[in-house]
Amino acid sequence: MATRMSTSLRSPSRGLSARIASVGGVVLALLLAGCSGSDSPETPVTSTDPSATSAEPSPTPAEPVTIDVWIADFASAEDMQGLIDRYTAEVAPHVTINYTHLPWQGIDEKVNVAAAGGTFPDLLGASAFQLAPLAVDGLLAPVDEYLAEPDYDFADVPAELQPLGEVDGTPYIFMVGVDTQVLMINRTLFRDAGVAGLIPDETDRSWSRDNFVEAVEAISELPDTYGLGMWDVSPLHDKFLDSFIYNDGDQYTSEGNAEFTFNSSGNVEKYQWLVDVATSEASLPGMTGTTAQNVLDTFMQGNVGVMSHNEGWYGVIQAAIKDGTAAPDLDVMLVHYPTADGSPGAVNAYPRGLVIKDQDDTARQEAAADFAQWLTSGQDEGVNDVLLKKNIPVRASLVDGVPYDELKAINGMQEKVIRPVYAIPDYPQFRAIWFAIRQPLFAPNPPYDAEEALRRFEAEASPLLDRG
Amino acid sequence: MDRRQIATAKRAFAWAPLALVVVAALASLAPVYWMLMNSFQPNTATRTSPPAFYPTQFTLENFTYLFGETPVLRWLGNSLFVSLVSASFVVYLSALAAFPLAKRRLPGARLLFWIALVFMVVPREVYLVPLFIEMRNLHLTDNLWGLILPAVAWPFGVFLMRQFISTVPSELFEAAQIDGASSVRMFHQILLPVVKPAVGALAVFAFVHSWNDYIWQLIMISSPNKRTLPLGVATLSEELFTNYGYVLAAASFGALPLLVIFVFFQRFFTSGLTVGAVKG
Numbered sequence: 044m045a046t047r048m049s050t051s052l053r054s055p056s057r058g059l060s061a062r063i064a065s066v067g068g069v070v071l072a073l074l075l076a077g078c079s080g081s082d083s084p085e086t087p088v089t090s091t092d093p094s095a096t097s098a099e100p101s102p103t104p105a106e107p108v109t110i111d112v113w114i115a116d117f118a119s120a121e122d123m124q125g126l127i128d129r130y131t132a133e134v135a136p137h138v139t140i141n142y143t144h145l146p147w148q149g150i151d152e153k154v155n156v157a158a159a160g161g162t163f164p165d166l167l168g169a170s171a172f173q174l175a176p177l178a179v180d181g182l183l184a185p186v187d188e189y190l191a192e193p194d195y196d197f198a199d200v201p202a203e204l205q206p207l208g209e210v211d212g213t214p215y216i217f218m219v220g221v222d223t224q225v226l227m228i229n230r231t232l233f234r235d236a237g238v239a240g241l242i243p244d245e246t247d248r249s250w251s252r253d254n255f256v257e258a259v260e261a262i263s264e265l266p267d268t269y270g271l272g273m274w275d276v277s278p279l280h281d282k283f284l285d286s287f288i289y290n291d292g293d294q295y296t297s298e299g300n301a302e303f304t305f306n307s308s309g310n311v312e313k314y315q316w317l318v319d320v321a322t323s324e325a326s327l328p329g330m331t332g333t334t335a336q337n338v339l340d341t342f343m344q345g346n347v348g349v350m351s352h353n354e355g356w357y358g359v360i361q362a363a364i365k366d367g368t369a370a371p372d373l374d375v376m377l378v379h380y381p382t383a384d385g386s387p388g389a390v391n392a393y394p395r396g397l398v399i400k401d402q403d404d405t406a407r408q409e410a411a412a413d414f415a416q417w418l419t420s421g422q423d424e425g426v427n428d429v430l431l432k433k434n435i436p437v438r439a440s441l442v443d444g445v446p447y448d449e450l451k452a453i454n455g456m457q458e459k460v461i462r463p464v465y466a467i468p469d470y471p472q473f474r475a476i477w478f479a480i481r482q483p484l485f486a487p488n489p490p491y492d493a494e495e496a497l498r499r500f501e502a503e504a505s506p507l508l509d510r511g
Numbered sequence: 512m513d514r515r516q517i518a519t520a521k522r523a524f525a526w527a528p529l530a531l532v533v534v535a536a537l538a539s540l541a542p543v544y545w546m547l548m549n550s551f552q553p554n555t556a557t558r559t560s561p562p563a564f565y566p567t568q569f570t571l572e573n574f575t576y577l578f579g580e581t582p583v584l585r586w587l588g589n590s591l592f593v594s595l596v597s598a599s600f601v602v603y604l605s606a607l608a609a610f611p612l613a614k615r616r617l618p619g620a621r622l623l624f625w626i627a628l629v630f631m632v633v634p635r636e637v638y639l640v641p642l643f644i645e646m647r648n649l650h651l652t653d654n655l656w657g658l659i660l661p662a663v664a665w666p667f668g669v670f671l672m673r674q675f676i677s678t679v680p681s682e683l684f685e686a687a688q689i690d691g692a693s694s695v696r697m698f699h700q701i702l703l704p705v706v707k708p709a710v711g712a713l714a715v716f717a718f719v720h721s722w723n724d725y726i727w728q729l730i731m732i733s734s735p736n737k738r739t740l741p742l743g744v745a746t747l748s749e750e751l752f753t754n755y756g757y758v759l760a761a762a763s764f765g766a767l768p769l770l771v772i773f774v775f776f777q778r779f780f781t782s783g784l785t786v787g788a789v790k791g
Contacts, residue, residue, distance in 0.1 A: 111733070116749055146745035149726050152639070156730045160643040162652055191603040336753055340558070368558040 105137040108410045113143045114168030117219050117395070120144035122429045130417055130423070138410050145225075158182055165411035169216065169398045177398065178210040184401035185213045189412050196421040208394050216396040217419040219430055224353055227360070230374040232268060236261040243378040250378065251385035252319050255349070259325035262348030270325035272338040272350035312382055345370030351380075377453045545767075550574070550760040557755040573760035583761060585736060586743035591768060593655055593728075593739060594721040597662040601717035602710055605668030606676075608761070610698055612669070613676035614684055624673060627666040645732060657731045658739070662721050668713050675709035676702065711776040718772055740765045 114123055127140045144163070145153060154177075157163045163182055176182050189195065208216035235241050241258040243250040259270030328341045342350045343363045349357075355379065363369035379387045397415040402408050418426055548566050549557040556568045577583050611617045612624050642661055643652070651657035683705070687697045703710065725741045732738060738746070744761040747754065 113733070119749070120746065138555070141734070144746060146742065146748065148745045148748065149729045152726055153729050156640055156643050159640045160647055160652075161641075162647060336748070343558075355599070363558070366553050366555050 083425060105135075106406060107139065108135050108406045109141065110138040110165040110410050110414070111141045111143070112166045112411070112414070113145050113164040114166075114397075115145035115147055115150055116427050117168055122374075126418065126426060126429055130414060134417060135410070135413065139413070163400050165400050165402070165407050166415055167239075167398050167400075168219075169396065178213075178215045182401060183215045183398045184412070186217060186399065186412065186415075187214050189217070189416055190214060192416070194420060194422060195416060208396060216394055216398050217415040218394050218396040219419055220395050224351065225357065226378045226380055227342070227350045227352070228349055228376050228378055229342065229345060230376055231345065231372045232262045232265065233258060236265055237349070242376070243283060245376075247387050248376070248378045249385055249387040250381045252316055252381040252383055254385070255381035256319050256323045256325075259295060259349055260323055260486060263324060267346060268326075269328045269341065269347045270323075270349065271320065271327050272342050272347040272352075272475050273320065273327055303488065313380065315383070331436070343369045343373065345373050350362040531593045546759050546766075547630070547763055549755060550763040552756060554754045554756040557759065570756075573668050573756040574764075576757055577760050577764065581743065581747070581761075582736070583740070583743060583764065586738050586740040587738060587765070587768070589655060590722055590740040590765075594718045594768075597659045597721040598714050598717040600659070600663035601665050601668045601721075602714050604663055605672045605713060606703065606706065606710065607630050607698065608669045609672035610694075610702055613673045613693075614679070614681060614780075624669075627669045630666040631670065638657060639726075639730070646731065652731055653733045653737060654731075655737060657723070658724070658728055661727070662717075662724070665720070668717060672709055674704065675706050679705050708778075711778065715772060715776045719769060722769065738790060 112127070117123065118126070123144065124142060127142050129230070131140055154163075157179060158180065167177075168179065169177070206217050208214045228242065230239075230242055233239050236258070238258045238261045241250065241254045243254075260492065261270075262268055262319065263270035328338050328347065338347070339352070339359065340355055341347050343360055357375070360375055361374075364373060364375075393403055397419060399408060399411045399415060417423065418430065421427060545564075550573055551570060552566055552568050553570050553572060556563070556566075608627075614621050617623075646657045646661065647650055649657075649660075651660065679702070683695055683701055687701050692701070723741065725745070728739050729744050729745070732742060740761070744758060744765065747757045747761060
């Protein structure tokens with residue numbers, strides 16, 4: 044054995060050596076390639092050509108400043124890069140913008156880890172569900188002073204929408220637009236399930252909660268069909284789902300947002316609807332990813348009876364109907380969220396826009412705020428063309444063939460606009476319902492006592508449900 | 512039941528497992544088929560209702576867009592760099608750590624091994640933020656090395672190599688020791704050639720693990736020129752609209768390196784799957 048081993052020591056496996064050597068060579072080459080290429084930006088993020096500048100020269104050249112900007116989907120990456128190039132060439136040549144076009148898949152993890160890890164960007168394209176926690180954690184700078192400047196045009200944001208960008212009365216967002224939550228129903232499935240009589244009235248599009256529950260449960264009985272498609276039924280979106288139950292500008296949290304309270308019939312109404320959703324026998328498709336694309340696809344294939352989402356999805360559905368990729372018998376109608384007495388329910392809306400990081404480096408903070416102002420002030424038609432700023436059915440209008448009567452219906456609904464709920468650190472009642480909704484979809488069982496929370500909710504909400 | 516019927520039943524029973532395997536294989540291949548088929552179809556054809564299981568329209572537009580309008584080759588290069596370097600480190604360091612755990616008299620070896628096992632079951636979310644802060648302090652955020660270094664100490668790799676090395680006869684190392692071989696020499700010239708199947712299997716596992724680590728890549732990388740292939744593919748989807756043709760073309764293209772790696776290491780990979788299955 045010793046002799047054989049000595050031989051083996053002198054002549055190790057040639058195959059392995061050759062393989063290790065070849066792999067090592069590849070790795071070395073890659074190492075060199077990675078090191079040499081990793082620091083050269085692929086996309087030019089600034090232009091400092093003075094000849095390209097149309098703005099008047101500044102009396103004193105500003106100090107160069109670099110800011111990090113993360114945005115998802117206000118415009119395509121190319122269009123947003125085009126705006127950035129124009130801004131850094133024409134308006135602020137001293138500013139360099141490192142732009143990251145965020146993919147939606149995993150956006151919460153990206154933002155939250157950056158917030159916790161100290162690499163939060165100077166400017167972030169945000170939505171309601173990101174706004175509140177970030178503001179409460181002290182990461183965001185108030186923007187009231189910027190919005191109050193004379194060249195900032197807030198006139199095209201309806202007054203009732205302006206509070207959408209506030210947390211505890213302080214504005215934190217340069218609004219780009221507002222998303223409106225609506226219900227979309229597939230009338231074909233109502234007819235197939237024998238509940239055509241429960242289709243909301245076409246004149247005011249309203250229905251009762253009892254009718255809603257009966258309809259979604261009946262549709263759930265159809266083969267390969269879901270009664271209800273819900274956005275935000277995911278572990279990460281509890282803050283976002285709050286917006287379903289915040290009505291007519293009413294507060295439903297105590298001072299400091301520490302405790303959940305019920306202080307208006309409107310928010311109780313919507314909350315009760317969530318209880319209906321959680322306790323009904325309606326089937327729901329699970330949500331995959333941040334965008335719940337599979338819920339939308341399932342609806343467009345004609346397999347979801349009632350779906351809750353924003354007007355942007357309605358536009359996508361109309362486009363699919365137009366190009367023939369939706370189910371041939373898909374018969375979509377926009378309706379109100381149901382109420383106890385069948386009167387038209389409130390419509391939810393939440394803002395989208397830009398938030399800036401609160402930081403000691405005032406130059407960076409100012410540069411970020413200036414860029415956000417330029418994008419959202421409404422003063423630059425070129426910007427407006429790209430962002431369709433403050434155009435409420437913004438994404439729907441991007442799609443050719445959208446029936447604009449339907450969009451007008453959305454706008455009509457939006458007269459009863461609501462604010463999203465902000466900054467509720469923990470509120471067992473809501474979580475109970477949320478987990479009850481997602482429980483069939485996500486194991487393990489919820490860590491909350493759902494029944495106890497529901498009992499507490501009923502006790503608190505009952506007096507408010509009696510509107511007299 | 513006569514003898515002929517019994518023979519027929521036996522033959523049918525013998526074919527049953529094969530039929531089951533064929534059904535399972537077809538079920539596994541169906542998504543791959545759907546991906547490949549639709550990568551050569553326009554977006555509208557990928558979403559027909561009811562879904563089509565055969566191509567109805569053929570186009571190269573998805574690949575034209577992918578190679579003409581996106582830096583997909585850079586994404587691929589970044590992914591290859593990260594995954595190959597990570598896998599190389601994982602294989603070498605895992606074997607290096609597993610060798611004394613399995614074959615040397617090391618005080619606390621069992622405890623160390625159990626610690627490694629415990630870390631295998633710790634969810635990623637638990638250490639996501641601390642790890643990110645560590646990378647930030649090392650100035651490795653938005654840097655491809657920030658994707659590589661956290662991946663190289665992989666408890667599963669230590670587990671796999673330790674289990675395999677345990678099956679190697681200790682006499683090999685005793686003989687080498689008698690011949691005066693150092694531990695380093697034993698590791699490189701005896702152990703590594705003997706554990707080739709485990710090395711191959713672990714290399715594939717580590718490569719795929721690193722390749723598909725989307726969330727960590729998303730968190731760490733912000734610059735467009737440092738995006739990996741999974742990150743790049745994710746940017747092809749917009750909030751309200753996904754062009755499945757583009758996405759599936761990118762996914763098909765991204766699957767090629769994995770296929771090549773698997774074919775290259777297939778012999779080792781299948782051997783590695785049985786590591787620890789037989790105690791010898």
